[in-house]
Amino acid sequence: MSTAVDTEQVYAVAAAVFAAMIDGDEGLLTPWYGDLPLVEEPLSAWVDLHGELPGRAALVCEAATAHDLTRALLMMEADEEVDDQDLVDAFGEIANVVGGNVKSLLPVQDTLGLPEVAHGHPPAAEGHVAQELRLSWRGQLIVVTIWLVG
Incomplete structure (x- = not known):
């Protein structure tokens, strides 16, 4: 069973969200x-995918970008x-919706x-990086990473 996640699909998910x-x-x-x-004050939000194809x-x-995202949301x-x-509610909800849509792929x-x-980068996830998208939101860097096991 393929666990490939297409870059274009993940980008489309993030853009739609x-x-x-x-x-x-x-x-x-x-x-x-x-x-x-260089991301000097990283803030991370993530959701784990559970089941037959686990991942994150x-x-x-x-952190300043996460504050701007919170204000906008x-x-x-x-x-x-x-x-x-x-901040936790809004940034977490964005990750939740992106993750839920990725799960549907x-x-x-x-x-x-x-x-x-959490402050800093997310803890290491099991598996491999299936996609890493470097995105610009209003000129500010946001990195979306999808890990999959299998």
């Missing part, structure tokens, strides 16, 4: 071109302070874990 949940418009999430900047879907970005003012609970539909959010 950002258009529907965050931006209300398509085209604001694009591929990242050029050198990658994770998003990593600067919660329709807050650009200068409004984001508290920790809103797999040949076997199993369960999705609860979203987790």
